[in-house]
Amino acid sequence: MSDRRTAILESAARVIARRGVRGLRVEELAAEANVSKALIYYHFEDRADLLRRTLAYVNNRAERYTTEQPGTARPDRPLRRLERALLLEFQDIPHVRENSTAWGELRASAVFDPELRGELALADVIWVREVADCLGRVQPAAPESALTASAERLTALLEGLSTRWLSDILPLEDARARMRGAIEAEVAHLARHARCPVHRTASALPSSQDLFD
Amino acid sequence: MSDRRTAILESAARVIARRGVRGLRVEELAAEANVSKALIYYHFEDRADLLRRTLAYVNNRAERYTTEQPGTARPDRPLRRLERALLLEFQDIPHVRENSTAWGELRASAVFDPELRGELALADVIWVREVADCLGRVQPAAPESALTASAERLTALLEGLSTRWLSDILPLEDARARMRGAIEAEVAHLARHARCPVHRTASALPSSQDLFD
DNA sequence: GTCTATAATACGATAGAC
C-alpha cells in the first residue's frame, strides 16, 4: 500500500475522531492530509469506500495493540491479561482515542446502516470469545454459557463506559475503576456459578413476563 | 405548547429512530409530519434547535414511562422495581424503540458535539441516582460509593446492550437476560462490600500503573 | 399559522492539465 494512501487513512482516523464517521467531509480530510480532494478520489472509489477502508485500518491498529507484545516472554496471569485487554481502550493517547472513537461511531452508525453490521458482528464474536477465554482461565469450573454471558456483559459495558469517557461525562480514571469493578463482580459471579451450577440467571429472578402485567 | 409543535416533535422522534440524529433531513421530517418545510422553521429556530427540543421531548417521554404507574397502589419490592426500570428499555414497541434509538443517538452525537453534553450529563446523574437508590433498598448495608459505582456500571451496560439490540447483533431476549444477570452480579457484589467494607475495587486488583509497564 | 416558491450554499464527485 502506497505511503500516500496510508497517510490519507491516518488522517481520516484523526478526522473521524474529531467529527465522527457521519461528520467526515472529504474537503476537511483533504486539508488534514495536505492533499487535494481529487487525490482522495484517485486513491478511493468514493466516500463510502474511504470510510470502509478507514474503519478496517483502525480495526487492524486496534488488534495490533490488543495482541500480546512480543517482548513479553511469559504470558500474563489470566486475570491480569483480562484486565489489560479490557482497560487498554481507556488511555488518553491519540491513537487509542482515535480507535475508540471510530469504533464507537461504527457501532452507532450500524443502528441505521445494516451494511456495517456484518463486520461489527464478526468483530464482536471474536472479542467476546477472547474475553470469555480469559475468564475461563480465571474460573475453569464455570460453564461455557456463563463465561459467554459474562464476556458479553463486559464488552457491552466497555462501550458504554467508553462513550461516557469520550463525551467527558465520566473521567478517565472513573471509567477505568468501573471497568475493574465489573471484572471483579463478574469473576465472583462465575465463582458462584461454578460452585452451584443449577443456579441460573433466568430462574433466579422474576421472568420478564412477570414484570409487565 | 401547540398541537402542531408536538406533532412535529413526535414525527421527529420517528424520523430519528429511522435515520439517526445526523441523518434527519428537514424535508423528510416535513413529509412525515404532513406539514411544509417552512412550518418547521416557523416553529423552530433552525435544525439544531429542532434537534435539541426533540431530544428533550424524547427524554420526558422516557421519564414518564420509567416512573411508577399511578395504578400501582403499593410500590414494587425494591429488586423488582430495579429490574423493571432497567428492562423497560428492552421492548420491541414503537415508542420504546424510538426512545432508545434517539437516546443512543444523543449519546453518540455528544462525543462530537459538546453542546449536547449538558443535558446528557444531567439526565445521567438523575438516572444513576435512581438506580443507586433502588440498589440501596436491596442492600441497605452497602456504602454509598459502592452503590453509585454499581449504578454507573448498570446504566452504562444498558446502553451497550441497547446498541447491540438495535443493530440486530444481540436478540432482544439475550439483551434482557444479560441485563438481569448483571443486576444479579451487582447485587451480590454489593452484599460482599456490605459484609466487608474495607474491600475496595481499587486495591483488590493491580492498579493501572502496574498494567502498563 | 401555513403554504409555495426560491435563494444560498455545502458537499460529493469529475474533467482535464501537468
Added chain:
DNA sequence: GTCTATCGTATTATAGAC
C-alpha cells in the same frame, strides 16, 4: 500521481402570498 477548476445536486433556510 497530483493538482486546479468546476459541475450537479441535496439540503438548509428564507421571502412573501394567503
